[in-house]
Amino acid sequence: MTGEAMNVETIRERVNDDWNRIVAMLSDKIALASVSAQGITGEHMKRSAQFVADQMKLVGIDDAHVVQSENPDGTPGAWEVVGSKVVDPQAPTVLLYAHHDVQPVPDRAAWRTDPFTATTVGDRLYGRGAADDGGGIAIHSGALHALGGDLPCNIKLFFEGEEEMGSPSFIPFLKAHRDEFESDVIIVADSGNWSASIPSLTTSLRGNTDVDVTVKVLEHPVHSGQFGGPILDAVTLSAMLISSMYDSNGDLAVPGLESQEPVGGLQRDLDEATFRADSSTVPGYRLAGTGSLAQRVWTKPSVSVIGFDAHPVDGSFNVIANTARFRLSLRTAPAQDPAEAQKALADFLVSHAPFGAQVSVANGENGMGWAMDPDCKAVGVAEQAMSDAFGVTPVNKGEGGSIPFIPELQRLFPQAQVIVTGPEDPQANAHSPNESISLSGLRNNIVTEALFLSRYAQ
Incomplete structure (x- = not known):
């Protein structure tokens, strides 16, 4: 690709102009209550997938559509969203991943707000799926809208409908739709940042x-x-x-x-006081294990x-x-x-x-676990985009949790560079009561992804 990448000021202005739409879309997504545990083949999940597909059409992915996957035993599987946009056959192709299903709400009494009514308190928007992974969908939507006709790379979409259920039909679907996954870079927006104000790439998953x-x-x-x-x-x-x-x-x-050891080296150890507060350890409990706290949790x-x-x-x-x-x-x-x-x-x-x-x-x-290639081109471009969008140097981090489909993607598409980003932060409470997303963090995440897409193609 030739031409110059867009500057951060222009992208931020476009995101700000689009902000009300982004928040409204995320609020509407929360209200759909797309709990996959209530049945991945259910009409509520089909409705959620169609909503996401319609939203992606609004930001330029004209062929975004819903496809039902098939389980390994041949039974009907989850409702998935796929789509693509080709701007130049010679340009690199980026696959954007998120998932539209959410965790259940077993105890509504533990919530301070209605879990399926988006509620803004200060800088945070509360609701089940606000962060995991409605925030990921919002990042992709906002970034594509910000670039608009200036999008310099080809885009493919895959928004999954059963991630919270372990993705049983993911591999059969992937193998049946290989062409829809072939790409140079895969952005998995299902993780999070060091904090709402300090961005991170996820370097590893156990x-x-x-x-x-x-x-x-x-x-x-x-x-x-x-x-x-x-x-x-x-x-x-x-x-x-x-x-x-x-x-x-x-x-x-x-x-x-x-x-x-932590992949790519340990830039900053986890803060013990914050770790204790976030995990709610009782007074006097001594943390188990030896080595850095980050290593104990990540690797x-x-x-x-x-x-x-x-x-x-x-x-x-x-x-x-x-x-x-x-x-x-x-x-x-x-x-x-x-x-x-x-x-x-x-x-x-x-x-x-x-x-x-x-x-x-x-x-x-x-x-299987997964480790990022810290020396690949996509990582360097993403880290600079984060630095410019957030105004601070990113602090990369591992995750103690697992996302098994990522190593499967890497295994089946070994030439693709995988970067794992996301909308969460330590206060997001994903999978827990009072899930929320930082609105200022979401805005910066959208600017980051738009910068990445603009720059990677150059």
Whole structure:
């Protein structure tokens, strides 16, 4: 492409002129209550997808449309939004990703506002999906509108309808629509920034896997007075087994689970006081593990007990539990194969059965981690765009969570440069009550993406 990139002042002015439309669009999106957990094939999800497609037509993607995906077993899948715009066959192509489904709201009483009515309080817009990932849709919409007829690169869209459900039909859909994903750069707007005023690229994502563990000590429950002492109950044995995974510092001590340093180097460690406040740790709790706080969250493995089957306290009686079952969620280092980590964890648990109890492990699903290429062209252009839009140097960061489709995209399109951005910040409360988005941060994110699209093609 020839020609000059647009300057930041012009783009910011265009975004400001378009601001009321952007906020209204995000507010309307929140009101659609596109909760994929209520059925990815439902009419509410089709309605959400059509709304997003219509909005993308308004900003120049004339062929934006809705397509229903298909699950691996051939059953109907999620409603997806796809589209493209070719400005020059010789220009680079950028794929814009976001998802239009949102998390459920299990407890409306925990919200200070109606979760499906957009409510502005100060600089923040509250509502389910305001940040995750209505904000991502708003970034793409605002950036395309700001560039308008000055768009210098080709655009492809993929807005997913089942990200919050683990994307079961994503790979079949991708393979069936390969041409709609072929691109030079993929922008995944489903992450966030260091803060509302400090931008970030996401440098890495941990992988994930889970296992269900059953601990058995007796063929049936027995009286705790008659047999207690020589025989420990299965819940106690489970606690012993879980604790055996850790050393005295709280680091995982499971052979075969890998750690790595923050990708691209650690620019700034996480602030412990902020981390404690955001996570709501109780007074006196000592953070587990060693190394930088960022490494512990971003690139070292972690295990959480996310489910436990045991007799409830109410209605309990004096028997020794013969079995117990619990589920472990393992977050893996970005570069480790999750199947390899899953096997290492399962082998450890079986071999460390306390007091010879029977331990069996059922393997769950695996999701690969991902690491950014810090030296690719797209990263350099994106970092400069962030610096110009926000007025401060970006502080890149990893994420402790997992987005398994990103490594799948990278695997299937190895030539594409993937950058992960997004509208969230530490106060966004994505997946939690009182989800919100910083409006000033959203505005700067839109300017950033418009600058990137304008400059990358030069």
